[in-house]
Amino acid sequence: MELKVIALAGNPNVGKSTVFNGLTGLNQHTGNWPGKTVTNAQGKFTYKDKSFVLVDIPGTYSLMATSVEEEIARDYICSGEADVIVVVTDATCLERNLNLVLQILEITTNVVVCVNLLDEAKKKKIHIDLGSLSNLLGVPVVGTVARSKKSLEKLKEQIYFATLIENAGSGNSRHHFTEEEAENIIRKASFIYRQCVSTENRNYNYFDRKIDRIVTSRTFGIPLMILLLGMIFWITIVGANYPSGILSDFFLHLEGKLLTMSEALELPTWLEGSLILGVYKTLTWVISVMLPPMAIFFPLFTLLEDFGYLPRVAFNMDQFFRKASAHGKQSLTMCMGFGCNACGVIGCRIIDSPRERLIAILTNNFVPCNGRFPTLIAIITMFFITSDAGPTQTVLSTLLLLGVILLGIFLTLMMSKILSGTILKGIPSSFALELPPYRRPQFGKVILRSILDRTLFVLGRAVIIAAPAGLIIWALANTFVGEASLLAHCTDFLDPFARLLGIDGVILMAFILGFPANEIVVPIMIMCYMATGNITELDSLDQLKALFVDNGWTWLTALCTMLLCLLHFPCGTTCLTIKKETQSLKWTLLAFLIPTAAGFTLCFIVASIGRLFI
Ligand SMILES: Nc1nc2c(ncn2[C@@H]2O[C@H](COP(=O)(O)OP(=O)(O)OP(=O)(O)O)[C@@H](O)[C@H]2O)c(=O)[nH]1
Ligand SMILES: [Mg+2]
Numbered sequence: 001m002e003l004k005v006i007a008l009a010g011n012p013n014v015g016k017s018t019v020f021n022g023l024t025g026l027n028q029h030t031g032n033w034p035g036k037t038v039t040n041a042q043g044k045f046t047y048k049d050k051s052f053v054l055v056d057i058p059g060t061y062s063l064m065a066t067s068v069e070e071e072i073a074r075d076y077i078c079s080g081e082a083d084v085i086v087v088v089t090d091a092t093c094l095e096r097n098l099n100l101v102l103q104i105l106e107i108t109t110n111v112v113v114c115v116n117l118l119d120e121a122k123k124k125k126i127h128i129d130l131g132s133l134s135n136l137l138g139v140p141v142v143g144t145v146a147r148s149k150k151s152l153e154k155l156k157e158q159i160y161f162a163t164l165i166e167n168a169g170s171g172n173s174r175h176h177f178t179e180e181e182a183e184n185i186i187r188k189a190s191f192i193y194r195q196c197v198s199t200e201n202r203n204y205n206y207f208d209r210k211i212d213r214i215v216t217s218r219t220f221g222i223p224l225m226i227l228l229l230g231m232i233f234w235i236t237i238v239g240a241n242y243p244s245g246i247l248s249d250f251f252l253h254l255e256g257k258l259l260t261m262s263e264a265l266e267l268p269t270w271l272e273g274s275l276i277l278g279v280y281k282t283l284t285w286v287i288s289v290m291l292p293p294m295a296i297f298f299p300l301f302t303l304l305e306d307f308g309y310l311p312r313v314a315f316n317m318d319q320f321f322r323k324a325s326a327h328g329k330q331s332l333t334m335c336m337g338f339g340c341n342a343c344g345v346i347g348c349r350i351i352d353s354p355r356e357r358l359i360a361i362l363t364n365n366f367v368p369c370n371g372r373f374p375t376l377i378a379i380i381t382m383f384f385i386t387s388d389a390g391p392t393q394t395v396l397s398t399l400l401l402l403g404v405i406l407l408g409i410f411l412t413l414m415m416s417k418i419l420s421g422t423i424l425k426g427i428p429s430s431f432a433l434e435l436p437p438y439r440r441p442q443f444g445k446v447i448l449r450s451i452l453d454r455t456l457f458v459l460g461r462a463v464i465i466a467a468p469a470g471l472i473i474w475a476l477a478n479t480f481v482g483e484a485s486l487l488a489h490c491t492d493f494l495d496p497f498a499r500l501l502g503i504d505g506v507i508l509m510a511f512i513l514g515f516p517a518n519e520i521v522v523p524i525m526i527m528c529y530m531a532t533g534n535i536t537e538l539d540s541l542d543q544l545k546a547l548f549v550d551n552g553w554t555w556l557t558a559l560c561t562m563l564l565c566l567l568h569f570p571c572g573t574t575c576l577t578i579k580k581e582t583q584s585l586k587w588t589l590l591a592f593l594i595p596t597a598a599g600f601t602l603c604f605i606v607a608s609i610g611r612l613f614i
Contacts, residue, residue, distance in 0.1 A: 004163040005053045009077055009104060010088035011097050012036075012059025013436050015116040018146040019088055020056035023156065027449060028056055032308040032439050033332065035059065035350040038069045040076060047156045050163065055082065061096075063103045064177065067352040078107060084162040086155070088114045091121035091128055091143070092437070094197055098189035101137065103177065106185075110165060112158045113141045118151075120437070125200040133196040147442060208437050212312070216435075221316040228309075229405065232300045234398040237377060240292035247288035255280065270478065277530065278474035279467045282523040290374035290519060297373065298450040301338065306441035310335055314433055324413045325420035325428050327356035334360075334412060337367040341570055342577040344369075349581075355426045358587060359416050361578055365570040365595045366412040367405070371461075371518030372565050376404060378522060379565070382545040383558035408566050411598060465517040473513075473524060477531030487531060501600060502560030502607025504552060511564060516572045521565070556610040560603045567599030 008016045012034030020028050024043030029036060041056040057076050058069035077085060087104055089097035094115070101113055115128060134141035140158045144151045177185070214220055255276065262272045304310065310332060318328035329351050337344030344364040351357040368376060380397045420426065476487040484492070495505035506528040514521035526544070529551045548557075569592045570578065579588040 003051050003053050004083045005055065005081060006159055006163075007055045007057055007076060007082035007085045008088055009057055009073060009085055009100070010059060010114075011061055011090065011100060013434075014059065014088050014090040014097065015146040016059065016088045017041075017056050019086075019114065019116065019144065019152065019155070020054055022146055022149045022152045024054055027453065031302075031305045031310070032436055033305070033311045033314075034434055034436065035069065035329070035332070035347075038072075038346060038349040040072060045156070047160050050160060052159065052163070060100070062100055063107075064182070068349045077104060080108070084110050084112060084159055086112045086114055086159065088116050088146075091115045091117045092124055092126060094128065095189055095193040098192055099185055102185045102189055105137065105139070106177075106181075109139065110162055111139045112155070112162050113137060113139055114155055115141060115143045116146050118143045119145045119147075120439070124205070127198045127200075129196045133192065136192045136195060205437060211438060212435060215309075215312050216315050221312075225313060225316055226402070226406070228304070230398055230402045232297065232304075233401045233405075234394065235300065236293050236297045237381065237397050237401065238394050239296045240377065241381070243292040243295075244288055247292070248284070251284035251288055255284070273478070274471055274474040278470035278527065281530075282470040282520065282527065283467060285523045285526060286519055289378050289522075293374045293377045294370055295451045298339070298370065299447040302446045302450045303441045303443070305335075306439065306446055308436050308438045311433060311435050315435065318433070320413055321416065322428055324417040325426070326359045326413075326416040327351045327353065327428065328431060328433060330356070330360040330363075330412075330416070333364060334367055334409070337364045337369060338373070339370055341365050341367075341369045341574040345574060345577045345581055352431075353426075353429045355420075355424050356429065358582065359419050359424055361581060362419060362587065362591050362594060363412045363415045365574065365591065366408045366415065366567070366598075368408065368566055369518065369571075369574075370457075371571065372521075375518065375522050375565050376401060376562055379558050379562050382548065383553075383555055404562055404566055411567070415594060415598070461517045461519055465520055469513060469516075469520050469524060470527060473527045473531065477528070485531070487528060491528065500607065501564065501603035502556055502610060503564065503603070504557070506551070507557075507561055507564070511568055514571075515569070518565075518571050554614060556607065556614055559610065560607055563603050563606060564599050567595050567602060569593075569596045 008020055010016050013032065013036070015030075017028040017030040017037050020026065020041065020043060021030065023045045025045075026041075026043045028041050028043075035058075037056060037058045039058070043054050043056070045052055045054060055076065057073045060070040060073040063074050063077065076082070085104060085108060087097075087101050089101065101111070105111060113133070115130060115133070118128075121128065128143070130141045130143050140162065142155045142158050144155055146152065215224060258276055258280065259272070262276065267275075313335060314328055314331045317331035321328050321330050330348075332350065333344050333347045335344075336347040341364050344367075345361050348357050348360040348364070351360055380400055384393070384397050384400060420428075473487065476490070477485050479486045481489060491505035491509050493505070494508045498505045498508040501508070506525055510521045510524035510528065513524050526547065529547050545553075569575070575588055575592060578591045579585065582588060
């Protein structure tokens with residue numbers, strides 16, 4: 001069957017990825033802020049007797065592109081690779097969107113215009129005459145509400161018809177518009193807009209502006225942001241305790257069963273030890289301790305993103321990034337880093353200036369990703385909350401977590417400033433960030449997707465990386481050279497240096513072995529301690545704490561471990577991504593060294609001061 005290629009073009013934040021997901025059933029990340037998609041994504045769908053390849057491309061305001069992701073969009077549109085281009089537009093600001101439609105129509109006429117966000121237009125009492133719009137443009141026009149799949153049927157039909165036309169995909173490499181042509185297009189867009197759109201109520205974003213006056217105000221903007229972040233942390237810490245307990249009880253119960261079974265099967269001790277105490281324990285630890293906080297934090301964070309809060313964060317933080325001679329959009333890439341630093345690094349493509357993009361890439365690792373975030377929570381829960389925690393303790397833990405994160409943000413700014421004053425000198429470029437309208441988040445979908453996606457992601461990584469790591473550690477701990485095991489030799493070697501940093505050899509080795517994935521740092525510590533100690537039953541965080549305390553942990557060790565968790569080299573995936581994005585070994589090496597040096601220095605200082613109080 002012949003495959004037709006359909007491209008989804010349009011201004012940023014108009015719902016292209018949502019249309020893409022709706023048509024293909026895939027899960028491209030969507031979010032209520034411009035610049036979310038930075039690379040082309042492909043998916044397939046079928047309609048009647050035809051199969052289509054759908055390409056989701058980054059948003060662009062015009063074909064006279066300026067940034068990397070806009071160039072990707074422009075090059076794709078102009079390449080003629082697509083048989084049909086679907087231009088997705090925002091019904092609530094059609095005039096501006098029509099500029100791009102008209103520019104694309106100069107290149108190819110095989111276009112279907114999708115007027116999306118009709119639900120919002122309706123709320124704002126904007127009426128669009130789709131029929132005359134289609135007549136004036138000379139191409140099919142379909143109205144959609146991309147969040148509801150039903151409304152996409154018509155779009156599929158129009159795409160189908162458009163591909164029946166001969167000479168589909170007549171590409172045209174011409175994309176230089178003279179000033180006069182560009183002005184003509186603007187005039188034409190304005191004319192068509194006046195013909196097809198009528199509004200009853202011009203003051204439709206009154207509420208948005210009212211909220212923005214508080215949320216982005218000079219006085220309340222930042223405190224409100226910190227309060228919101230604190231609230232999310234608090235809900236995460238309080239909410240994660242209970243499911244964690246249930247899960248770990250369940251896994252312990254299962255472990256008992258597995259041990260009985262292995263005895264019945266008369267498995268050799270080494271096999272029983274490596275499988276159950278090595279692999280099984282690591283995996284179940286990851287699931288029971290790391291999953292609950294993630295399953296709470298990420299949906300909450302994504303809801304804020306879907307609501308449209310992130311661009312407001314960027315707006316508030318702009319002044320600080322500007323003072324650090326960096327780019328305001330860096331706060332957006334920083335926010336993406338909370339999910340995954342590798343994604344944050346790719347997201348840096350939204351920053352146009354190469355200098356500022358590099359700064360954003362090099363400092364992205366200063367905010368903890370989903371592999372480190374639950375580690376921080378686990379250490380806080382173990383060392384700073386007891387199992388019968390009262391409200392004061394949970395508030396204190398929240399403040400501690402908030403402090404660590406704010407420290408990460410502060411260091412991002414500091415390091416940006418240092419970089420732009422030394423190896424990446426330059427004047428900050430100005431930018432216009434659009435504040436998109438607030439949108440009601442899709443509660444059910446966001447919660448389901450972020451739990452499912454993250455859960456599967458973490459589980460996947462745990463299985464792929466933690467399980468073999470468990471095996472290796474078990475083997476190291478059980479292979480003896482002279483009096484001591486190989487594991488002991490390694491940790492003893494690292495110990496003197498680690499002590500200077502307020503930690504011990506095991507912790508340092510856990511961070512080193514955790515290079516492939518941060519998720520496994522604490523499980524490695526547990527395995528190392530268990531291999532040398534004699535506690536084998538760990539049925540609660542309290543006993544886990546006992547294991548750590550037995551191995552010499554104090555609150556200072558916990559604090560330094562948290563600092564090192566926040567500040568150390570990026571994980572393997574992130575390093576590879578940095579190499580790919582910068583095309584340079586030098587910058588990758590620097591991205592590796594900067595946070596590590598910062599972490600070591602800070603731990604050394606904190607440990608030296610802390611020891612005075614112990
Ligand atoms: N109310 C409403 N919201 C929508 C609709 N379509 C998309 N959205 C929301 O609009 C936001 C932006 O959607 P995306 O699909 O990420 O937009 P995009 O065009 O891919 O954005 P970029 O990748 O940044 O160019 C998301 O929060 C969507 O949930 C719609 O028809 N109605
Ligand atoms: Mg997108």
